[in-house]
Amino acid sequence: MLKIVPDPPLLASISLHILEDLLVQLSEHLLCAHSIAHQAIQLDPRPPGHHLTMATLHELDSARSLLEQALAHAQPRD
Template sequence: MLKIVPDPPPSNPSPHHLEDTLIQATEYVRCALIVAHQSVLASHPHSLGATLALTAVHEMETVRALLDSALTQVQVPVQVQTHH
């Protein structure tokens, strides 16, 4: 019998799982940016479609920067505290 409802994600994901998710999200945003850039190139420069695509590019670039920042934070190794 097939499950109709998938299992929920783990309540406390490991840092490596979070890192994988951030990497995957970054790749999706990168692909969406490529499509949006191509959409702008294929349309008239001052058309409403080009303006909307450029707006989407700007938003996706912001999301990509946030994902890169989050990925950097996840990848920072935990510093060992030294006791004096």
């Protein structure tokens, strides 16, 4: 018989490390997206695309700061 509901994690610390790894990976993706948007501004500095790219950079910076706060809370305390 197939099991529909998965077993819960064995240890909370294991799931905490998985969460931390996911947050670090997300941070790396945000950094890459920020670099791409910055390069787009340098390649085409004219409006109207420039304004949208600057707004994107602002949102990426905001998301990155929120991510760093989440990562600080997810790190295990000894």
